Amino acid sequence: MHAVAIVAAAGSGSRLGADLPKALVPLAGRPLVCWAVEGLLAGGVAEVVVVVPAAQRAEFEAVLPPEVTVVDGGATRTASVRAGLAAAGSAATAVLVHDAARPLTPPGAVARVLGALGAGALAVVPVLPVVDTTVLVDDDGLVVDAVPRAPLRRVQTPQGFDRATLEAAYDALEPDAELTDDAAVVRRAGVAVTTVPGDERSAKVTVPHDLALAELTLTLGET
Ligand code: C5P
DSSP states (O other): OOEEEEEEOOOOOGGGTOSSOGGGSEETTEEHHHHHHHHHHHHTOSEEEEEEOGGGHHHHHHHSOTTSEEEEOOSSHHHHHHHHHHTSOTTOSEEEEEETTOTTOOHHHHHHHHHHHHTTOSEEEEEEEOOSOEEEEOTTSOEEEEEOOTTOEEEOSOEEEEHHHHHHHHHHSOTTOOOSSHHHHHHHTTOOOEEEEOOGGGOOOOSHHHHHHHHHHHHTTOO
16 A cells, blocks of 8 residues: 655644744754654655645755655645645555644554555544543533543544545535544545544644653653
C-alpha cells in the first residue's frame, strides 16, 4: 500500500503565545512540524505533503526535508486538508491526515492506522479512553447531566483513509463546511469509521503546558 501523509500545519497557533506559526515552534531545538514528519515516515508512509500558511512558506521550506511537498493552506483546517489532498502524488492509494501539532506521535501509532487500512478499513481513527468524569453544562455553567464515559473516546491523528473514499467525501462536502477532523467528513458521506488504539504521546500541543510536557517526554526518553 502506497500511503501519502498530509500534515496540516497552516494554523496560527495563537494559544501557544508564540510569534511564529505553531508548527515552527521549536521542541528540543527542532520545529514541531519536523518531528511530525519524521514520525510519519518512520511509521511507514511513502510521501508527505505539508500544508503551510502562505505567508511563511519560505520558512517551512527552509526546515523541511527536500522530499516533502509544501503547499499553501486555507483559512480553516478543512480548507487546508483540501489543498493537501489536491497536491498528493498519483501513486498514493491511502491517505493519512495528521496535525503538525502532534509532534511525538510514535511510529507504532502510525503503523496501527496503516495496518487497519491494509486490512480493508476505508476510514480509521486512533482513539483513547476518557478517564475523567464527563458532564454536560448549561449556559450558566451549571451541570445538567453526567455523560456515561465508558463508550466515549478521544480522537487523535493520524487518521487514515482509502484515498478515493476521502476524495469523494471532500467533493461532496459544502465548500464552506468547517469540521474539526477528517473522520467527520467521511462520516457525513455515510462511511463507517474504524478505531485503533491511540497513544498518549500523540497529544496535541495547544498551550505552553503541552510544549513543556513534550519536552519532558523527550528528556525521559519515552518516545
Ligand atoms: O487549531 P487546531 O490545533 O485544532 O489545529 C489542528 C491542526 O490543523 C494544526 O496542526 C494546525 O496547524 C492545522 N490547521 C491548518 N489550517 C488552518 C487551521 C489549522 O492546517 N487554517
